[in-house]
Amino acid sequence: MHSRIFTVLFSSRIEGRKKLRIFGRSEIPAHEMDGKSWLDGAYMGSESEKDGIPIAESTWMKERDAEKILLNRDNETECGTTILIPTFHEPDRDDTGSSGIRDPEELCRDFTKAASKWFWPAISWERLDFKARVFREEGKLAEYISEARADEIWSPFVECGRVEPFEGAKSLFPGDNSSIDVEFPIPRRVEPSDNPELLHDEFKSIVRLGVTRVSSKEECLPCRSTIALIRGSGMVIDYAEGSKLSDGGSYCAAAFVGTSLSEIAESEKTELSRENNAFAEEYFRAGEPVTHDDWLPTTRRLRESYTWRGHANRLRGIRYELRQILIQNLLTSFIAPPDEGPEMLKRMINLGRGSKEKKSLAKTKSSALEVVIDRAQCSFIKKANGWRIAGELVRSGESNRTAKVHLSFQSIADSGQGEMWGISDMRLMGSEQYISYDDSDARRFIFSAENQFSSVPFECIVKPPSGVNPEIAGFRKVG
Structure with a gap:
């Protein structure tokens, strides 16, 4: 999608082969060429046939021949691949010049910033070198070089x-x-x-x-x-x-x-x-x-x-x-009372138990199931256009009967009831034994816990109804 002619070319150095493996593809619709009709895209390679159907296979080129189409890897002696995107542009940006891209030096800096962010481990282990270079016209030397680094920030x-x-x-x-x-x-x-x-x-x-x-x-x-x-x-x-x-x-x-x-x-x-x-x-x-x-x-x-x-x-x-x-x-200084140490450590590390202090629920003959929202762990997720809600399901009481609770969210309204928000991506972050939930209504989840159940953390995504901006709209838990 970043090629104006929807074309990408590949050049790979394969272990044990002196020549480079060359292949390319153009993402174009059905077309005709030389009197023949084709239903797929166009391919660069060697013409071959499989099961009576014409296909394209990789072709092999010497270094000097691959240089003519800018696919040589003369400075790279180890295995690897060069990818060439002809007529590169950035369709998702408005700040491009007449050539369809930003200033090439700025583009190189963005490439290396991204490489540093996602590959700093390999760079710090000296297993990866990443450089972005700017060449103009027929120049053999780079006018600008940007290098990904694992130091500084x-x-x-x-x-x-x-x-x-x-x-x-x-x-x-x-x-x-x-x-x-x-x-x-x-x-x-x-x-x-x-x-x-x-x-x-x-x-x-x-x-x-x-x-x-x-x-x-x-x-x-x-x-x-x-x-x-x-x-x-x-x-x-x-x-x-x-x-x-x-x-x-x-x-x-x-x-x-x-x-x-x-x-x-x-x-x-x-x-x-x-x-x-x-x-x-x-x-x-x-x-x-x-x-x-x-x-x-x-x-x-x-x-x-x-x-x-x-x-x-x-x-x-x-x-x-x-x-x-x-x-x-x-990250926190915690000194447990002498009689709490081992149990507290279990709660820190055991996934099935919450480590934060639970809301106190008095033990009675009846049982209750409560949803405790951890506000500190909740955050807005822009790509999901909703809020990540974190909390814990906690059961108390001594009854053998199944305890239930429903979870829903609604907009905060000046008067009357606000609109209901949708709940998705519900995840129980521990053992799902002895607890279940009904999600047939995406706006209202019903949890059921048997008497053996104690507690389990959970996460979900909460999204507003159509037309409501989740970044500025207020909402509250119901149930």
Whole structure:
């Protein structure tokens, strides 16, 4: 979509081949050429045939021949791919010049800023060099070069992987670094059954969570007070929203999983888990959708390859769990009474239990189920055009009967009842045992909890009715 002629060309250096593999595609509708009709786009390559149907295959070119179409890789000796977008433009911007793009130097800076944001792990591990260059007309030398860097504004994130866990260490003041190793279960892999080397039993892997407190001068950092999710590819999968600190401070945090653990400061736990890092890496990779921006238990690859039942909630709730551990273990000073220590620690780390103080509900013969909204964790999500609501379902009382509660939201009106808002993407961030909900009405969720149920955190997205701007409209919980 960024080519005015809807064309992209590829040039790849393949291991063991001296020539470059060349291929291209033009996204055009049905067309006629040389008296023949075609229903698909146009392809650049070698003409071939499969099952009686004409097809295009990659062609192979020498370096000097590929240079004529700007697809040479003469400065690159290792495997890799060059992608060429002819007549590049930016259709989603209004500040372009007559050429359809912004100033090329500004464009290069934006490319490298984005590379720094999403690939600072690979850059800091010296596994990736990223440069954007400006050439004009037939010039052989670049007029401008911009390089992606992992220092300066991204250095607090880089430091998250350089500090070894130390018992009792916390990040309470700007410049402080601390980390913790958290056990994370990886389920048994059962497919592909014809390749036993890839199969394994359930085991405990490690997630390294590190954090750096930032000073007031660094509070303009992009992605501050977030948790970068990283595996061995060296790419940031996403920046998970972090919890706000009661003291108003800011921080940068990073969670390392899989083979990325071999690139950070070692600990006794990471050393013991080293032989299983590749298996953990594959598990998290299988949990990524095609956009590679999340870890989900619902991808086809994960569900077909692993015995995921019993593990889905742990992966689904990993962001919530990391936020809780970060606040309770690394960013706040907490001294538990002598008789509360072990139980409090369980609540900090166990996903199925909320770590915040619950609203007190007196035990009676009857039972009640309550929705407790955590205002500090709620935030506006622009891309969803709605609010992310976080809270906890809490049951109290001694009755054996099922307890129910309904959850809905409505606009705050000057008089009368306001319009109902829609609820979507409801996620229970812990065990779903003994609790269920009816979502047949998207504006009113009904939760039912059996007597064995205690509590579970949840998240959902709340959107306003048509014509209401969620950024400025007020709304409240009903039920």
